[in-house]
Each structure stands twice: as structure tokens, then as C-alpha cells.
Amino acid sequence: MEHKRLFSCLLAILAFSGCAVISENNDLVLTKKIQPSTILEIQSDELFEMPGAKQQPVVAVYPNSFKDLTGQRRSNSSFALFSTAITQAPEAILIRALKHTADGKFFKVVERVGLDDLTKERQLIRSTRKEFEQDAKLQPLLFAGLMFQGGVISYEANLKSGGLGARYLGIGNSKQYREDTVIISLRLVSVSTGEVLMETSVSKSILSTSVSQDVFRFIEAGTELVEIEGGVAENESIAIALTKAVETGVLNIIKIGIERGYWEYEESN
Numbered sequence: 001m002e003h004k005r006l007f008s009c010l011l012a013i014l015a016f017s018g019c020a021v022i023s024e025n026n027d028l029v030l031t032k033k034i035q036p037s038t039i040l041e042i043q044s045d046e047l048f049e050m051p052g053a054k055q056q057p058v059v060a061v062y063p064n065s066f067k068d069l070t071g072q073r074r075s076n077s078s079f080a081l082f083s084t085a086i087t088q089a090p091e092a093i094l095i096r097a098l099k100h101t102a103d104g105k106f107f108k109v110v111e112r113v114g115l116d117d118l119t120k121e122r123q124l125i126r127s128t129r130k131e132f133e134q135d136a137k138l139q140p141l142l143f144a145g146l147m148f149q150g151g152v153i154s155y156e157a158n159l160k161s162g163g164l165g166a167r168y169l170g171i172g173n174s175k176q177y178r179e180d181t182v183i184i185s186l187r188l189v190s191v192s193t194g195e196v197l198m199e200t201s202v203s204k205s206i207l208s209t210s211v212s213q214d215v216f217r218f219i220e221a222g223t224e225l226v227e228i229e230g231g232v233a234e235n236e237s238i239a240i241a242l243t244k245a246v247e248t249g250v251l252n253i254i255k256i257g258i259e260r261g262y263w264e265y266e267e268s269n
Contacts, residue, residue, distance in 0.1 A: 042100045043240065044247040050254070051265040052105025059098060059188075060112045060144035066091045066186075072155040086152050086182070087239055090246070094148060094186075097247045105266070106254070110142045146197075147189045150249075152242065153201075154183035170217040180206040182242055186249035188257070197262065200252040204245040208235040 042048045072085040087093070091113060098107045111118055122138055157180050165174030187199040212231030219226055257263050 042097070042247065043244045044251060047097065047101055047247050047251050048103060050102050050106070050251075051268065052102040053107070054264040054266045056106060056108045057146055057263060058108045058110060058142055058144045059146045059148055060110050061091050061095050061098070061148050063091055063113045065147065065149040066094050067151050069151040069153050070155045072157065085155050085157065085238065087242065090152055090184075090242065093239075093243050093246050094250070097243070097250045098148070101250060101254070108142065110144050112144075143191075145191055147191055148186065149189055150184065150186040152182060153185045154181070156181045170215060172214050172216070173212075175209065175211045177210075178208045180208070180238075182206060182238070182245060184242070184245045184249055186246070186253060188253055198253050198256045198260075200249050200256070202245045202249045202252070204241045204248075206236045206238055206241045209233070 068084065068086040068088055068090060070086055074083045074085050095109060095113070098109050101107055118141075125138060158178055159181050160179040161177065163174060163176035165172060167173075181203060183201060183203045185199070185201045188197045189195070190197055210231060210233035212229065214230070215226065215228040217226045254263075258265070
């Protein structure tokens with residue numbers, strides 16, 4: 001009977017310690033219900049809420065002008081992984097950041113990633129209108145005076161790591177952390193001259209933490225063993241970290257452009 005009470009006490013200690021760990025962050029739960037799809041908001045409030053441009057510059061991002069240049073694979077100490085550590089479509093993150101700058105009132109972003117499909121569709125419209133003897137003219141495509149180029153130039157995995165643990169009378173608690181770093185380079189190029197007008201580089205840390213508790217105890221005069229383990233791990237999203245780095249890069253380019261007189265903020269009413 002005594003060993004049952006001891007076993008219950010050990011379970012209670014582990015449960016309370018686990019609750020204390022989980023309560024540090026409400027997102028950390030051992031069992032989580034399936035969440036509905038959500039629309040991702042822009043990460044930088046400063047970029048979204050900034051004033052629009054007095055005259056919106058037309059900019060373009062080509063699919064190979066902003067890409068993953070690291071070639072890094074996901075790190076795993078147990079076996080080889082062939083999945084890339086960085087998304088292979090970083091240009092989509094850059095286009096989204098440009099389009100949502102000042103709530104869409106700063107840049108005019110023209111489509112260049114799907115330019116081949118866009119050209120084919122325009123040719124189909126012309127041929128169809130011509131066949132039915134309709135006006136075959138289409139509104140001309142906007143041309144960009146500026147191009148954004150660059151890419152993800154570095155991804156350093158396990159740049160920092162460490163941990164701390166303690167055990168007393170068979171009850172233990174430990175915490176570990178790891179830090180990765182991603183670096184992006186972004187530049188603005190004049191289409192008419194080919195000159196690199198502005199350039200910036202941004203570094204963003206990616207943190208991973210894990211907390212675990214365990215109970216290891218012999219009962220019934222050392223003839224029966226009780227062992228209980230529990231833990232929670234939290235890994236910062238690489239895609240979100242890359243998004244924050246890109247948005248910070250766009251914000252820096254805008255501020256440099258304001259200082260050098262390339263554009264002006266619109267006047268507030």
C-alpha cells in the first residue's frame with residue numbers, strides 16, 4: 001500500500017512539473033487539437049503600417065534572382081536527410097513582403113515568376129479575338145524600372161548549443177537549447193543602367209529549446225522499478241525566420257532609398 005502511495009506521489013510531481021513547463025508557453029502542449037487553416041499575416045508591423053510612396057516604383061522579382069544559395073540540408077544526427085533546410089521558393093516570400101509594404105501602397109509589383117504562362121495566355125486571348133474578328137489589342141504589360149535581387153547566402157546550423165540539468169532522489173529536470181542562423185542578401189538594381197542602387201544584408205537567429213523531466217525510483221525494497229519520462233520541445237519555424245529577415249531587408253532598402261532621395265513618402269491628410 002505504501003509503494004502505491006509513493007507511486008502516486010511521483011506521478012503527481014511529474015504532472016505538476018510538466019504543467020509548469022507547459023505553462024511557460026501556451027502553444028506548448030503534449031496533445032494538441034487540429035487547428036483550422038489561418039491566413040499568415042505580415043510579420044513586420046512597421047513595414048505594413050508605414051506610409052505609402054508618393055510615386056509608386058514598379059519593381060520585379062525573377063525566380064532565379066532571389067533563391068537559396070546555401071545548398072544546406074536539414075541537420076540530423078541519426079541519419080542523412082535530403083530535404084533542404086531552406087525553402088526553394090524564397091522569391092515568393094520577397095514578393096509578398098513587397099506587395100504588403102504600406103498595405104500595398106508603396107511598390108507596384110509586376111509578375112515575372114510566371115511570365116511564360118502569362119505570355120501564353122495573352123497569345124491565346126489574341127488568337128481567340130482574331131478568330132472571332134474582335135479587337136485583338138491588349139493592354140500592354142507594365143515594365144519594371146527596378147529589380148530586386150539577392151538570395152539566402154548562409155544557413156549555419158547548431159551555431160550555439162547547451163543545456164542544464166539536475167537530479168535529486170531520482171527526480172530529474174533538464175533543459176537544452178540550440179541556435180541556428182540564416183543570412184539573406186538583398187539588393188535593388190536599376191534596369192536602365194544595371195547599377196546596384198542599394199544593398200543590405202540581414203541575419204536572423206533560429207532558436208530551438210527542449211525541456212524534459214523524469215522520475216527513476218526503486219520501490220518494494222528495491223525489487224520494483226518505476227521510471228517516468230516527459231518533455232516538450234519547441235522549434236522556431238525556419239520559414240517564419242526567413243520571412244522576418246526578408247521583411248527587415250525590404251524595410252532597410254526603403255529607409256536607404258528615402259535617405260538618398262530615390263522616393264518619398266506620400267503626404268498624410
